[in-house]
Amino acid sequence: MTAFSLEPEQTAWCAELRTLAAERLRPLADKGEPGHVNRPLLAELGALGLLTRLFTSGALGLCLMRESLAYACTEAETALALQGLGAHPVHAHGTDAQRARWLPRVSDGTAVAAFALSEPGAGSDAAGLGLRAERHGPKTPDTPTAPHTQPPPLCADPDGGSRWRLTGEKCWISNAPEADFYTVFARTTPGAGARGITAFLVPADRPGLTGTALDMLSPHPIGTLDFDAVPVTADDVLGETDRGFRVAMGTLNLFRPGVGAFAVGMAQAALDATLAHTARRDAFGGTLSGLQTVAHQVAEMALRxxxxxxxxxxxxxxxxxxxxxxxxxxxxxxxxxTETAQYVVDTAVQLHGARALRRGHLLEHLYREVRAPRIYEGASEVQRGIIAKELYAAAAQGKDAP
Structure with a gap:
């Protein structure tokens, strides 16, 4: 058995992506305004056919794409990933009409997608979200209901679909408030935990939906969303009513390895920069690479x-x-x-010294970028909880470890 390795065509594609990122995407990223959606960058990702690959490449292809883009242009990687995160529920669970309306525009970069799960009081505990989806029906008469009779029916649309009003707040939402549509997770059944959540596709122009940008350490756009009785109907549901938690977790299961790929791309960029710097930097009668303590640190960076x-x-x-x-x-x-990338980038900064702290240096940029992935899409502590839960569940069923 040989060691795991990519096929030659995969390796060639990764190299091509790094070149495209450096030559065609990096200049557009540099022209963007931090904290705002870079629509020209998205349009170029679409023109290169990379956004379409979000839905056709599978998880491994997605990871290779994200790692390669992150190596040369983290902004391009993030723009692509956020399109995928926001639109994947539409691709996987949407109706034909929902897909036809939004996916072509996501693929060509003319519609910006967003994934709206986190809330001020429900970040890591996604099942505890409180955005209310309240059934919306006609006013009932002020007469008592006869015993043992059914309550008045819910108000329905002409096509027979139910209607709701969304009320509450979402926070830490990437691409908010500039996205064109949001995959929104709301509580349709109070007190039901994860089983009472529904996913809705909510266009940004719905009445009652507003948002505010947040000034964050990371340069990509993040904001809050306020829902003031935002109307949605059965036509906006993604998947099934009260089954939205499955939509959320299924999306995260696909994109969490991709976050890891993003982190690996940044780690590799920091490692390569450190190899070049320590090999040429004069110190103590030789180069930094000749110092055992430095060489061992670089070896550890590469190993991890x-x-x-x-x-x-x-x-x-x-x-x-x-x-x-x-x-x-x-x-x-x-x-x-993500934990590895934090270590590698931090070590790279230390080995570069003060120059790495100067605004505009690659490592100064990576240092700001690398911190957030340990939190979003489930903090590191949440990931440890998932791993332990899955291990104990497998042990209880008598399954052997791989």
């Missing part, structure tokens, strides 16, 4: 980066194969890769 990459690829391959342990593997990939 390669290990994280393999775990990411394994998780993506398991997803594409429909393996039963995808939640565990996806959590492991995100956890290991």
């Amino acid at each position: 980066t390669d290990a994280a990459r393999l775990v990411v690829y394994a998780a993506a391959t398991a997803y594409d194969a429909g393996a039963a342990d995808v939640p565990k593997r996806a959590a492991m990939a995100k956890l290991l890769a």
